[in-house]
Amino acid sequence: MNPRAIHAATALACLVATSAWAADNGELERRIQILSEEIQKIKNELAVSEEPGYSSSYGLGPAASKIYKVSKGLSVGGYGEGYYSALVSDRNGRADRADLQRFILYAGYKFTDRILFNSEIEFEHASTGEGGEVAVEFAALDFLLSDRVNVRVGEVLIPMGITNELHEPTLFHGVQRPQVERDVIPTTWREMGVGLFGDLTDAVSYKLYLVNGLDAAGFGSTGVRSARQNASKTRADDWALVARLDYEPVLGVTVGGSAYWGDSGQNQEFGGDERDVFTQIYELHGQYRRRGLELKALVSWIDVDDARALSQAAGSEVAENVLGWYAEAAYDVLPLLVPGTTAYLAPFFRYERVEFDQARGPGVDAGPSQDYGVSVLGLTYKPIPNVVLKADYRNFVAKDEPRADEINLGFGFIF
Numbered sequence: 001m002n003p004r005a006i007h008a009a010t011a012l013a014c015l016v017a018t019s020a021w022a023a024d025n026g027e028l029e030r031r032i033q034i035l036s037e038e039i040q041k042i043k044n045e046l047a048v049s050e051e052p053g054y055s056s057s058y059g060l061g062p063a064a065s066k067i068y069k070v071s072k073g074l075s076v077g078g079y080g081e082g083y084y085s086a087l088v089s090d091r092n093g094r095a096d097r098a099d100l101q102r103f104i105l106y107a108g109y110k111f112t113d114r115i116l117f118n119s120e121i122e123f124e125h126a127s128t129g130e131g132g133e134v135a136v137e138f139a140a141l142d143f144l145l146s147d148r149v150n151v152r153v154g155e156v157l158i159p160m161g162i163t164n165e166l167h168e169p170t171l172f173h174g175v176q177r178p179q180v181e182r183d184v185i186p187t188t189w190r191e192m193g194v195g196l197f198g199d200l201t202d203a204v205s206y207k208l209y210l211v212n213g214l215d216a217a218g219f220g221s222t223g224v225r226s227a228r229q230n231a232s233k234t235r236a237d238d239w240a241l242v243a244r245l246d247y248e249p250v251l252g253v254t255v256g257g258s259a260y261w262g263d264s265g266q267n268q269e270f271g272g273d274e275r276d277v278f279t280q281i282y283e284l285h286g287q288y289r290r291r292g293l294e295l296k297a298l299v300s301w302i303d304v305d306d307a308r309a310l311s312q313a314a315g316s317e318v319a320e321n322v323l324g325w326y327a328e329a330a331y332d333v334l335p336l337l338v339p340g341t342t343a344y345l346a347p348f349f350r351y352e353r354v355e356f357d358q359a360r361g362p363g364v365d366a367g368p369s370q371d372y373g374v375s376v377l378g379l380t381y382k383p384i385p386n387v388v389l390k391a392d393y394r395n396f397v398a399k400d401e402p403r404a405d406e407i408n409l410g411f412g413f414i415f
Contacts (some may be wrong), residue, residue: 054066054386054414057069058142058150059165059166059197059205059207059246060118060166061079061165061167061168062168062170062414063078063168064106064118064168066106067106067108067110067116067118068116070110072110072111073109073110074107075106075107075109076106076108077105077414077415078103078106079102079103079104079168079169079170079412079413079414080102080103080412080413081101081412082100082101082410082411083098083101083175083176083409083411084096085098085099085175085406085407085409086406086408087404087405087406088404088405089404089405092402092403092404099125099126100126101124102124104120104121104122104123104137105120106118106119106121107119107121113144114143114144114145115141115142116141116142116144117139117141117142118138118139118140119136119139119140120136120137120138121135121137122134122135122137135230136231137157137188138155138156138190139154139155140152140153140154140155140156141153146198147198149198150196150197151194151195151196152194152196152209153194153195154192154193155190155191155231156190156192156195156211157188157190158189158190158191158211158260159197159207159209159242160185160242160244160258160260161187161258161285161298161300162178162181162285162287162296162298163177163178163185163187164185164187164188167187168412168414169410169412169413169414170382170385170386170388170412170414173328173330173346173348173376173380173390174348174350174376174392174394174408175390175391175392175408175409175410178298178326178328178350178352179326179352179374180298180324180325180352180353180354181300182225183223183324183354184223184281184301184322184324184354185300186224189228190228190231191211191212191229191231191234192211192234192236193209193210193211193212194209194210195207195209195210195211195242196208196209203247203248203249204247205245206244206245207242207243207244207258208242208243209242210239210241210242211239211240211242211262212229212234212236212238212240213236213237213238213262213266213279214227214229214262214279215234215266216264216265216266216268216270216279216304216310219264219304219310219314219318219319220314220319221316221358222319222356222370223319223322223356224281224302224319224322227264235266235267235268236266237266237267238262238264238265238266238267239262240260240261240262240263240264240279241261242258242259242260243259244256244257244258244259245257245258252288252289252290253286253287253288253289254285254286254287255284255285255286255287256286257284258283259281259282259283260280260281260282261279262278262279263277263278263279264277264278264304265277265306270306270309270310270312270313271306271308271309271310271312271313271361273309275306275310277304277305277310278304278305278306279303279305280304281300281301281302281303282300282301283298284300285297285298286298292331292332292333292335292346293330293331294331294332294346294348295329296327296328297325297328298326299323299324300324300325301322301323301324302319303320304319304320304321307359308320308361310361311358311360311361312361315364316364316367317358317360317364317366317367319356319359319370320358320359321357322354322355322357323355323357324352324354325352326350326351326352326353327350327351328349329349329350330346330348330349330380331347331348332344332345332346333345333346342384343381343384344380345380345381345382346379346380347377347379348376348379349376349377350376351373351374352374352375353372353373354370354371354373355371356369356371368399368401369399369400369401370400371398372396372397372398372399372403373396373398374394374395374396374397375394376394376395377393378392378393378408379392386415387411388413389410389411390409390410391408391409391410392407392408394406
């Protein structure tokens, strides 16, 4: 039996045994009040989960997965990250910056063993002014039917790439998320939708979602990031299908891919006519982890129909095709220096490349190339698994629009 329940039962028995001899009615009322408060306290404590272990469930981060570990009731978690960035060269009017980039609260509630709610609320840049905002990153109901088939409905994270679902700061190297997973896969990307998820076998997992489509009015020279609708009074005339498969043949090795198909025109006119703007996004990814060595790679590409009409309507170039890829290597050296340690210290290197194939409508002039490459060299230190300190140097190489190199220092945590 729960120790708190035993305590409550004991208190009740003592109250009944002593109340018969309580001559003072006021004393009896006082004891009843004390017992009532104790019982309410126990109810509140039992409604909030005990601290679960931290591990990923259904492709979400460890802190976002806490609700799946509780038996019933409320689960609260979160994460935060901040940074200092010093520009090294080619400032182009920019200044050094310090920012509490994100503070996140996860709130979930497990109604039954099979029905739960999970959500993420984000506070950006420590304010709702000066570019900050408060936003719901996801909010969905899960119906856990079996290992193979489960249902999710609400505002969902689009299951593409490595970082969009696993975006907690302890899970990626570098102070900032990979550029490819910001400019090609527009992390963090969420939309209203419904879908299925589960494990086809012990080694194969899947997700299949139907979500509201992108809004082509937001397409531009650097891709589709501004076309995300983020479940905020979305245009829902067009919908998209998103499919993902991941395969883990052996522990520590994961390969997978995902695809997005859907119209983005949303019954709007571009270039004088209503356009479907069929949009395709694909990505392949792989990860390897063994004895301190970590390897990661991802390639993603976008294809947009009717890009010339979009360019004519916008009066500027629109990316018809976007290709991005990155490769990363890291190694935890601390066990070599301090045998038996549970801390983590990994130097890492990542190279990224993004290329944009622009379309121009009638009368639209050619703009500067948006292609770039970026090399990131840094360190990741975790004194405990829930806390991370980061440092990196980012070197950008762009053809037409030079961008300053950066020295970045950052911190992050999950709970």
